[in-house]
Amino acid sequence: DVKVTQSSRYLVKRTGEKVFLECVQDMDHENMFWYRQDPGLGLRLIYFSYDVKMKEKGDIPEGYSVSREKKERFSLILESASTNQTSMYLCASSRAGGNEQFFGPGTRLTVL
Amino acid sequence: GQNIDQPTEMTATEGAIVQINCTYQTSGFNGLFWYQQHAGEAPTFLSYNVLDGLEEKGRFSSFLSRSKGYSYLLLKELQMKDSASYLCASWGGAAGNKLTFGGGTRVLVKP
DSSP: OOOEEESOSEEEEOTTOOEEEEEEESSOOSEEEEEEEETTTEEEEEEEESSTTOOEEOSOOTTOEEEEEETTEEEEEESSOOGGGOEEEEEEEEOTTOOOOEEOOOEEEEEO | OEEEEOOSEEEEETTOOEEEEEEEEETTOOEEEEEEEOTTSOOEEEEEEOSSEEEEETTEEEEEETTTTEEEEEEOSOOGGGOEEEEEEEEEOTTSOEEEEOOOEEEEEEO
């Protein structure tokens, strides 16, 4: 079974803090994705990566950056957290050329 | 551009059938996914349609019409555990393949 894990289920941070969200997958997938999920808006793609050290902007990259130093790990970084970044963050992975994405359990981030 | 529309919420009775419709406008369309997401959990894959027609998988079926930009997910013999959000997502895009999700349809199954 594909397993995608995220470092925290719940996180509370203050405005202006730097926040790291970690995602690890154990199926040797090439592709990894970060989404945020908000009521009524569905999942929106923030960033994705097709390979180590490669990254591509998704639909809403502003205020975020990512890092992929190892194949199994994809980190989402909020350089200076703001209240409008309070959301559920979901990581996903898929194999190269594949389209089915496997999701992690999500991190519910609250920025105060 | 990409645009996915699906109803916000539906209610049905245990044992009944519910059909969740999804319309999409996706440039470079390559297929349509349905995911199930229980509250507080990760989305899990239900179905993927590339060609027109109906794909049946147990109690769940998914239909696609590429010419109409339309899909539906059919849930038969509803069970209480089917209460969840159902996410429609199109695969494709002018800038390369990616998943674009609709807002999700929350289905509530009542006894």
